[in-house]
Amino acid sequence: MGSKLNLHIIFLLFFTLYVVQAQDFDVTKYGGAAGADITQALLNAWKDACAATGTAQVIIPKGTYTLNEVKFLGPCKGEIIFRVEGLVQAPPDPAAIKSDAWVVFETITGLTVFGGGTFDGQGQKAWTVNDCSMHFDTCRILPTNVRFNFITNGFIHDITSLNSKMFNLFLLGGNNVTFQHITVTAPANSLNTDGIHIGRSTGVKILDTTIGTGDDCVSVGDGTKDLTVSKVTCGPGHGISIGSLGKYDNEGPVAGVHVSDCTLTNTDNGVRIKTWPNSKPGSASDISFTGITMNNVSNPIILDQNYCPHAICDKQPSRVKVSGVKFDNIKGTSATQQCVILSCSPAVPCENVEIGEINLVYNGPLGPGNSTCLNVKPTFTGHQVPPVCTPPQA
Structure with a gap:
């Protein structure tokens, strides 16, 4: 027990030092503001963070923000920390998102997503138009809240996925990815809102997590x-x-x-x-x-x-x-x-x-x-x- 505790303390100290030494790319420094749409500001912050050498940290501070469909593409020059402290809200209308996901992280090695914040899919309207229970092969695939494609060495922890329009968190093609202290919340009548979906991935852990959903x-x-x-x-x-x-x-x-x-x-x-x-x-x-x-x-x-x-x-x-x-x-x-x-x-x-x-x-x-x-x-x-x-x- 003592050795496990010591290892945990060493990990926390290392992670704290890791965050302190990271270069910060705060969305509010790129024109983003609480109560407003931060899509372009966040993409600009990501572009600079992904191009930075060493460890870069993208920050969404506390507050409520709106965010349209976004894709954060790698590969990046260094490791990326994506720190979400605020409440980020998707467009309520499912037609506003044209692809199969609202937020996408793709082709990144060394990705940490954390911060205690919430990705709110505002899926209530989408659930009323989901006809997949009747037309399984032809129904429109509604967007996932947060999708992780081809992530290597990922750590997603201490975030909430709320009221996704369809799947909440989706990992495809991952390698050595851990989900820990995740909260997923959606009502029981929300169709196809799987909490965490894992596909074609190796070495994945889902730990200490609370999920309530409709699938x-x-x-x-x-x-x-x-x-x-x-x-x-x-x-x-x-x-x-x-x-x-x-x-x-x-x-x-x-x-x-x-x-x-x-x-x-x-x-x-x-x-x-x-x-x-x-x-x-x-x-x-x-x-x-x-x-x-x-x-x-x-x-x-x-x-x-x-x-x-x-x-x-x-x-x-x-x-x-x-x-x-x-x-x-x-x-x-x-x-x-x-x-x-x-x-x-x-x-x-x-x-x-x-x-x-x-x-x-x-x-x-x-x-x-x-x-x-x-x-x-x-x-x-x-x-x-x-x-x-x-x-x-x-």
């Missing part, structure tokens, strides 16, 4: 490897989900996803792996969910290889191979009678699925909790409540 608190896309999710508080939302996988050609394998010490409350799902029926070939392996607390969660444990949210899916079996999955030390209360659902593909049955200690209580009117198992033969350690895969699977 998955954490969602994991294809090509994700070596992902740690720990001490995330989730609710409302759709849980912590891997997938859905197998919809597109040439999806990368998902491997090494470890979720631990998380708490989910009043969510529509708990911990979940989902693949499309009639999918493209793919794989998901080396996955663990351990130390999870469920408070009135629907479908607390669900492995669904027939994921079809719009009831118009081809019923041919999934071709995504799921293997090496562990569920252990998962406890709490279920809002649905089926506490555990392991529904694997008949074309590529799940392999090496381990069920450890499970204690999920259903107190509804239908009788005790139960489980469903299809096309899987788990191994068991510990004790399971309710019994899992009993009677024998179909």
Whole structure:
């Protein structure tokens, strides 16, 4: 414990020195002002910071600002600190943002985003025009609040994403990126507002974070490897989900996803792996969910290889191979009678699925909790409540 504490103190001292020595590029020095649109001032500050040698710090001080669609492009000459202390607001009208994201950081090595501030997507109007639940393949993709594309050695911490029009934080093509002390807030009825989405990235950590939203608190896309999710508080939302996988050609394998010490409350799902029926070939392996607390969660444990949210899916079996999955030390209360659902593909049955200690209580009117198992033969350690895969699977 002492050595860990000393390392933490050394890190804080190093980070403090790192910030002190940075060159500052304050948006108010470029003509930006609270109560006004800072788009051009912020882009000018970014341009100078990105061109500076050494460490450069872009600063948005405390106050309320408006910001139109922006993209902060690298590569930069040195490392960049983006310090957001204020409340930054997007245009309320979704038509004002023409691309798939409001704020984009792209192709940067050595990026820190922090400051205690808030990115407010003002998504209330967008949610009313989101028709993706009815027209999944043709609906307009609404903008993500903050998107991180091809970031290497990133640290995003102590910021809030509020009321995004669609996804809140989105990482694509990242390498060695940590999200810590993040707050994501959106109402339960805000469609497709995933909290943090990770895709095609390696070496990512999501730590000590609070997410309440209208979709998955954490969602994991294809090509994700070596992902740690720990001490995330989730609710409302759709849980912590891997997938859905197998919809597109040439999806990368998902491997090494470890979720631990998380708490989910009043969510529509708990911990979940989902693949499309009639999918493209793919794989998901080396996955663990351990130390999870469920408070009135629907479908607390669900492995669904027939994921079809719009009831118009081809019923041919999934071709995504799921293997090496562990569920252990998962406890709490279920809002649905089926506490555990392991529904694997008949074309590529799940392999090496381990069920450890499970204690999920259903107190509804239908009788005790139960489980469903299809096309899987788990191994068991510990004790399971309710019994899992009993009677024998179909």
